Amino acid sequence: MNKLIVILGPTASGKTALSIKLAKKFNGEIVSADSRQIYKGMDIGTAKPSPQAKPRRMAGPSCIVEGVAHWLIDIKNPNELYSVAEYKENAIKIIKDIHKRGKTPIMAGGTGLYIKSVVENLDIPQVEADPILRQKIEKEIEKKGLNFVFEKLIKLDPEAAYIVDPKNPRRVIRALEITLLTKKPFSSQRKSGKPLFDVLEIGILTQKEKLKERINFRIDKMVKEGLVDEVKNLIKKYGKAQIAFDAIGYREIIDYLNKKITLEQALENMKINTWHYAKRQMTWFNADKKVNWIKNYKEAEKLIKKFL
């Protein structure tokens, strides 16, 4: 089975730097697993690696950083939708291509679900997001309450009661979307397939206080580097109401531009929200028993040497 290295960790833990160093050492190419770096123009706020060259070829990597090819960055405009299912499909194709060229694929990122979709070969129900149907269900929730819609789901798919969180509108909506569009119960569609690759997962171990400091420092830096202008340009081009802008750094700056909060408050909110995000990432990654937690580059190198 072909091999895949995964570098994961909470935001601001140093995934980018580590993965580039490892890619250089092991003749690797990087497959980003980041749900926001997907989007063009969202650069500063998503802490994208800064590229030396952007290849012209449509089929090539998104960018080259320090001589290392990066994939799955800047592949969508902020007004386009993207999803785990698409990510899984894109990533597998690219990983296979990297193998074919005799190089080592290194998946690096903080979007746990994206990583899981590939590593565990999640069998995501073949039902595309239907924005119109979702809006309809959302309105129904507004009028009759979430519980009413949940009961409706249970009538169509009694088993869903055990799987779907009745208090989470997004989960209820998706489950209903699937049962309505496939005419088959949602509960029977949550599976995963056989593993696609031989995977080594490496997690960057961080110290709480240090990570908090790094997050705060990075956010101050983003604003100094022009995050406000970046957001202004994006909303001029796409408007404020894009799903892609529901991202830390973007929604707070949009609040500031709407004069709802001061810039200082926007920064404060960004720091708190990023910390919450980092904690959520940690609980996600901690639940994954396959992760090898490392403290430094050397440990990662050692693990990979043994693995390859």
Add this chain to the structure above:
RNA sequence: GCCGGGAUAGCUCAGUGGUAGAGCACUGCUCUGAAAAAGCAGUGGUCGAAGGUCCGAUUCCUUUUCCCGGCA
């Protein structure tokens, strides 16, 4: 100096004569086509201090300290 208003969880504030709540923060968790999203749960307070009334005071009374307004 005088007259008001306030002092309750880390913060902003509700509230009651029978030892107290909310939102946010904090901590833990969930996650299969929006995942930097969306949701769930939990911890936390000698109710500014000292006296008094009362079976019982965070609540009523007195004094006191500090804050915020107004008048001088």
